[in-house]
Amino acid sequence: MSxxxxxxxxxVVAALTSAAVNVLLIKLNKRNDK
Incomplete structure (x- = not known):
């Protein structure tokens, strides 16, 4: 069980980390587009 x-x-940690990285990349991409 352990x-x-x-x-x-x-x-769960891997999923949260990948989600956070995706959000950061999207923000950076939008910032670069401007």
Missing amino acids: NFMKIVVTF
């Missing part, structure tokens, strides 16, 4: 929780936590 290993399963570690996998879930890792997956």
